[in-house]
Amino acid sequence: MSKAQPPQPSPPQPLTAAPTTPPRAQAPPAAPAPTNPEPVRAKEFAAKFTAKFPSAKVDWTKEHRVKLTVTPQEVGEAALFVRDSLKFDHISTVSGVDWIARNELEVVYFVGSSVTGLEDFVFALAERVPRDDPVVPTLIAVWRGAEYPERETHEMFGINFKGHPSQAHLFLPEDWNDLPPLRKDYVSPGR
Amino acid sequence: MSMAQESEYSPDSDRIMAVSLGPQHPGAGHFRIRLWLDGDYVVRSDPDPGYVHRGEEKMSEYRNYIQNVPHLERPVILDSSNILFPYALGVDELMGSKIPPRGQYLRVIMSEINRIISHMYFLGIQGYFMGHTTMITWCMGDRDFWIDLGERIGGARVTFAYVIPGGVRNDIPEYAIEKGLKTCDWFDKRMDEYEKIFFDNPMVRQRSDGVGVLSREDAVALGATGTVARASGLTFDVRKDEPYSSYGDFEFKTPVLAQGDSWARAYVALLDMRESVKIIRQALKKLPQGPVRLKLGPQPRVPAGEVYSRTEGARGEMSYYIVSDGSPRPYRLKIGVPSAKNLRILPHLLKGVHVADVPVIYWGLNYWPVEADR
Structure with missing residues (x-):
């Protein structure tokens, strides 16, 4: 529990019975939407990010998405930048990918935002590690919601999240004694 | 969570009781919540999914x-x-x-x-x-x-x-x-x-x-x-x-x-x-x-x-x-x-509640064990 912040007791919210729908700042999209709009915002985010982390690699940009790859050494700092400067405040999904031909494992954090005007955007922050020594720092201190998804990525890909409070099996049986099942060299029984 | 880890969490074993809610409980579904109770209060909880994990992704x-x-x-x-x-x-x-x-x-x-x-x-x-x-x-x-x-x-x-x-x-x-x-x-x-x-x-x-x-x-x-x-x-x-x-x-x-x-x-x-x-x-x-x-x-x-x-x-x-x-x-x-x-929210919400409120809070999260396990 070194890096994880303990959950704070939440004060009860005032009771208001009536449902409210706050006005949304986003305008609805124009009726004849272009088929392949230029991903302007994604490119802006990528530019801001690469200005701060010049070694980062822009994997792809789409209208509502951007994916950037950094090294495991700077992922902690990059995550703080994404949360505090770019305002992506919560984890949506964490995924691993086994690039066995390149002898690499990839971890991708998909983060969303609750800030008005940014809700439609998903930021993907990725890092790659060698398959023989897959150690990356945990990002629980940045996004509290990363705890279970990182645990799942650990058991399914064998990626070690340094500083994670518990990497016990979440979905796999306690006595699972084989390769991490989502690695490409693990073959499902009967295949 | 293994039994060894479980017994580690007992600051006062005479007072704190470990209870397993599920996985065969008719309300809990194919899902278990480990609860540590002080009398009628939950002091800590640990969700234990995975009973219906089918490896959809693989x-x-x-x-x-x-x-x-x-x-x-x-x-x-x-x-x-x-x-x-x-x-x-x-x-x-x-x-x-x-x-x-x-x-x-x-x-x-x-x-x-x-x-x-x-x-x-x-x-x-x-x-x-x-x-x-x-x-x-x-x-x-x-x-x-x-x-x-x-x-x-x-x-x-x-x-x-x-x-x-x-x-x-x-x-x-x-x-x-x-x-x-x-x-x-x-x-x-x-x-x-x-x-x-x-x-x-x-x-x-x-x-x-x-x-x-x-x-x-x-x-x-x-x-x-x-x-x-x-x-x-x-x-x-x-x-x-x-x-x-x-x-x-x-x-x-x-x-x-x-x-x-x-x-x-x-x-x-x-x-x-x-x-x-x-x-x-x-x-x-x-x-x-x-x-x-x-x-x-x-x-x-x-x-x-x-x-x-x-x-x-x-x-x-x-x-x-x-x-x-x-x-x-x-x-x-x-x-x-x-x-x-939404599973990440469960241990946060269960801290300090009455045991009788556990099912209401758990199901209120609209949690579906098979969906979470995949």
Whole structure:
């Protein structure tokens, strides 16, 4: 529990019975939407990010998405930048990918935002590690919601999240004694 | 969690008692919550999912993009169209498919029917956990009319396998449109009765008002989604945030409540269903003519690339991360399900509550163990 912040007791919210729908700042999209709009915002985010982390690699940009790859050494700092400067405040999904031909494992954090005007955007922050020594720092201190998804990525890909409070099996049986099942060299029984 | 770790957490073994709720408990589903109790209070809890883990993600790597359709809806058969919707969107995006308008409308209709089917089940069990058994009989009964409607459109009763890459599997029969509009009108009246008998019920209010309060800040930090987020004052709704398919064509609101307690989490589902009925009615009335699907063939070639697609399922943001290497099968397919996203909130909410409130809080998160395990 070194890096994880303990959950704070939440004060009860005032009771208001009536449902409210706050006005949304986003305008609805124009009726004849272009088929392949230029991903302007994604490119802006990528530019801001690469200005701060010049070694980062822009994997792809789409209208509502951007994916950037950094090294495991700077992922902690990059995550703080994404949360505090770019305002992506919560984890949506964490995924691993086994690039066995390149002898690499990839971890991708998909983060969303609750800030008005940014809700439609998903930021993907990725890092790659060698398959023989897959150690990356945990990002629980940045996004509290990363705890279970990182645990799942650990058991399914064998990626070690340094500083994670518990990497016990979440979905796999306690006595699972084989390769991490989502690695490409693990073959499902009967295949 | 192993037994060794378990015994480590006993600051005062005479006082703290470890209890296992589930996995065979009739209410908990295929899911276990380990509770550490001090008298009647929960001092710590540790959710233990995985009893119904089937390896859907590994399975999809062995099957092609069309073969993946039926098994991908198995994790949440209550909400089967909504778990397939983002998959279909993702594959469409990778292939650059343009779905015919009628197909897009039918996708929306089926997805909203599934939302109602799922919410009715959720409300029924939530009523049961609050000791209001009328609720489960009403919800299960009324849910059947929507299942009937889904059967007339999709041909099956729960696992429709209706939303597929390239459009929808088949067209809607003419008589189902009329039947659907009738069901909508009847259900509107029915929901007024639900408000009176369930949500204004003093017993229900006593059992759920102020129980398991999730503040807006915690909801953001822990990544709450769907009904849980909207009951805590967040306006998350992918249908509005990023209007996919033809959701931009319909008038509807995103219901948001500020309380963040178990009552609000149930009530927001009812408000959700009111909006779903509105969408279904508009879509059935405005249903464009034309084809409903593209001809993809049994083994479509999907160009290499990556996509992260998401939709608003009944329980919240349903997302897929699909990596294609150009072969007929996905190289990697990650299903980001709302139940797994909301599971992180459970240990946070259970801290310090009475044991009697555990089922209400647990089910209020709209958690579906099979969906979370995949």
